[in-house]
Amino acid sequence: MAGSATACAYSPDGKMLAAGLDEGGLEIYDTNTWRRTYRCLVDHPVLSVAFSPDGRRIVSGSKDGKVQLWDYTNGKEVFVMEGHLRSVNCVAISPCGKQIASASADETVRLWDSKTGKCTFVLKGHTHRVRCVQYSPDGRQLVSGGIDQKIRFWDPETGEPGAVWISSWGAVNRLAFSGDGRWIASGHEKGALQCWHAVSGELGLVLRGHTGNITGVTFSPDSRWIASSSNDVTVRLWDSSAGTLVFMSGSHKANVHNVNFSPNGHQIASGGRDGKVRLWEVDSILSSSIAAYDHPGPVVKTVYSPNGQAILTASGEQNVKQWDSLRGAPKLTNQEISTMSFSPNGLQLAFGTIDSSIYLWDLQSEECTVELKEHTDCVTCVAYSPCGQWIASSSIDKTVRLWSRQQPTSETESWSCIHTVQDFFRHVLTTAWSPTVPMEFVTGCWDESVRVWRVSGKGEDVVVKLVWGTNLAVLHAPGLVLKDVAGLSSTYRRLLVQRGAIDDLLPLERARGLEVEE
Known part of the structure; x- marks a missing residue:
C-alpha cells in the first residue's frame, strides 16, 4: 500500500477491502490474496470509503469536501456530490443502498440519494468537526460523533434528530456497532468507552479504566466482548452485557495503536509503538499474552489472514512479518516493502518494495518463488485479479504494469509483464481489480484522478483501454x-x-x- 491508509472498508461478502490513502488515492484489495485489484489516484487525501450492500458501488469522501460514488462493475463515476465546505471525514451507505451519509469537518452530516446524487437532508446540530457516521444494521437509525463530544442519532428517512448525548469524556474518536445491531460503542479522547442503545440512543454502559486516548474499539463477532486499546499502553477486554472489565494487559511498553478480533472471535491481536505484536486467547482469558513477537519497528498495523491462522504485521519503517497465530513463529523474514497483497487462494503473498521490485512468496514453502523487475521506482500497490492469474502493479514511476502467470513448463512458477500503461503524468498510488466485471481494474493517481481500465486479448496481443476516468485535467495519449x-x-x-x-x-x-x- 502506497502511503498511510486513512480509511478502509470491507465489501459485504468480505472478499474485497477498499482503502483510502492520505497521499490521495483509493485502493481495493482481494482479501484472499491481499493483492491489489484496483487503484486510482486523486489530488486530495481520501479520508473515508464504503461499499454498497450489493458490492457494486463504492462511495468515497475526500479532504476537498467532495463525496463521490463509483460503479465498481464498469468503473464509471456515477456522481460527484458537492456541498460540504470542508473535508469529508466519514461516509456510509444505508443497508438498502438507497442513501449515502457523509460526515464533515464543516460540522454537518449530509444525506444523499444514491440514485440521483442529490442532497436530501443537511443534518445540523454538531458544533465542531464530525468525525464518524454509521447506519444501524437495519437502516432505521443513523448515528454520528465528533469533536464537540456529541453523539447524535438521526432518522435517515426524515432527517429528524433523535437522541443526543454530550459526553464528558472528550471527543468521539471511534464508533462500532455490535454484531446484532443492538449497541454502539464509542471510544473517547479522555479514555472512556460508552455503550449506547442503537434504537433509542440511550446510554447503557460507561466503561472506565483507560487513562489515555482511545485508539481502537471493536466488538467480537458474537457481540459478547468489547476489546479496546489506548495510548495508556493497555489492551482491555470487557463483558458487553455486564460492563465489567474481564482482562487487562500492560505488556506493551508504549502506546497501543490498534486492536482486532480474529475472524472466529477466539483471539485478539494488538500492535504497539514498542514494536510488539501480542496475541490474546479470549476463551481462556489469560492473564498474560500467549505470544509476544519482536518487530523491527513500531507496529502500526496488524491483520489476520482470511483463515485466521496467520497474522501480518507492519511497522512504520515499512518492515512486514507474517506470524503463525497459534505458535507465534515468524514465517517470513523482514522485507523493506511499500505494499503487500495475498493471492486469492491465500497460498501466495506479493510484496512491492521501495527499490522497484515485486516478490512473490510461497507461504507453504516460506520461499520467494518469483521476482518481478520492470518498474523503475517504488512500487505503490500490487493487486491479484480475482482468478489469480493476473497482477496489476502501480509505481512512483508513473506506470501500471500488467503481469500474467505463464503456463508452467517445469515446476518453477513464471510470470511476465505483458503490458505497461504509461498514460499518467504523476505517481500512480493504487490499483484494484473489479470483483464482478472480468478483466477490469481501477487506478488512483497523485493528480486525484480515478480511472478504470479494461483488459482484452491474449498473449502478446493484450490491449488495455481506458473505460472512464475522473478529474482528468490532462489528456495523455501516447x-x-x-x-x-x-x-x-x-x-x-x-x-x-x-x-x-x-x-x-x-x-x-x-x-x-x-x-x-x-
Whole structure:
C-alpha cells in the first residue's frame, strides 16, 4: 500500500477491502490474496470509503469536501456530490443502498440519494468537526460523533434528530456497532468507552479504566466482548452485557495503536509503538499474552489472514512479518516493502518494495518463488485479479504494469509483464481489480484522478483501454496525432510538430502566408 491508509472498508461478502490513502488515492484489495485489484489516484487525501450492500458501488469522501460514488462493475463515476465546505471525514451507505451519509469537518452530516446524487437532508446540530457516521444494521437509525463530544442519532428517512448525548469524556474518536445491531460503542479522547442503545440512543454502559486516548474499539463477532486499546499502553477486554472489565494487559511498553478480533472471535491481536505484536486467547482469558513477537519497528498495523491462522504485521519503517497465530513463529523474514497483497487462494503473498521490485512468496514453502523487475521506482500497490492469474502493479514511476502467470513448463512458477500503461503524468498510488466485471481494474493517481481500465486479448496481443476516468485535467495519449489543427501561432505549430502531437502543417502555414524555415 502506497502511503498511510486513512480509511478502509470491507465489501459485504468480505472478499474485497477498499482503502483510502492520505497521499490521495483509493485502493481495493482481494482479501484472499491481499493483492491489489484496483487503484486510482486523486489530488486530495481520501479520508473515508464504503461499499454498497450489493458490492457494486463504492462511495468515497475526500479532504476537498467532495463525496463521490463509483460503479465498481464498469468503473464509471456515477456522481460527484458537492456541498460540504470542508473535508469529508466519514461516509456510509444505508443497508438498502438507497442513501449515502457523509460526515464533515464543516460540522454537518449530509444525506444523499444514491440514485440521483442529490442532497436530501443537511443534518445540523454538531458544533465542531464530525468525525464518524454509521447506519444501524437495519437502516432505521443513523448515528454520528465528533469533536464537540456529541453523539447524535438521526432518522435517515426524515432527517429528524433523535437522541443526543454530550459526553464528558472528550471527543468521539471511534464508533462500532455490535454484531446484532443492538449497541454502539464509542471510544473517547479522555479514555472512556460508552455503550449506547442503537434504537433509542440511550446510554447503557460507561466503561472506565483507560487513562489515555482511545485508539481502537471493536466488538467480537458474537457481540459478547468489547476489546479496546489506548495510548495508556493497555489492551482491555470487557463483558458487553455486564460492563465489567474481564482482562487487562500492560505488556506493551508504549502506546497501543490498534486492536482486532480474529475472524472466529477466539483471539485478539494488538500492535504497539514498542514494536510488539501480542496475541490474546479470549476463551481462556489469560492473564498474560500467549505470544509476544519482536518487530523491527513500531507496529502500526496488524491483520489476520482470511483463515485466521496467520497474522501480518507492519511497522512504520515499512518492515512486514507474517506470524503463525497459534505458535507465534515468524514465517517470513523482514522485507523493506511499500505494499503487500495475498493471492486469492491465500497460498501466495506479493510484496512491492521501495527499490522497484515485486516478490512473490510461497507461504507453504516460506520461499520467494518469483521476482518481478520492470518498474523503475517504488512500487505503490500490487493487486491479484480475482482468478489469480493476473497482477496489476502501480509505481512512483508513473506506470501500471500488467503481469500474467505463464503456463508452467517445469515446476518453477513464471510470470511476465505483458503490458505497461504509461498514460499518467504523476505517481500512480493504487490499483484494484473489479470483483464482478472480468478483466477490469481501477487506478488512483497523485493528480486525484480515478480511472478504470479494461483488459482484452491474449498473449502478446493484450490491449488495455481506458473505460472512464475522473478529474482528468490532462489528456495523455501516447502515439496520438491530431490533424487539421487550426488557430495556433507559427511558433506553437512548429513546437507541436516537433513533439509529434500534430501532423506536419507546413503546407497550411504557407497557404496562410506565414514565414517558415525550410
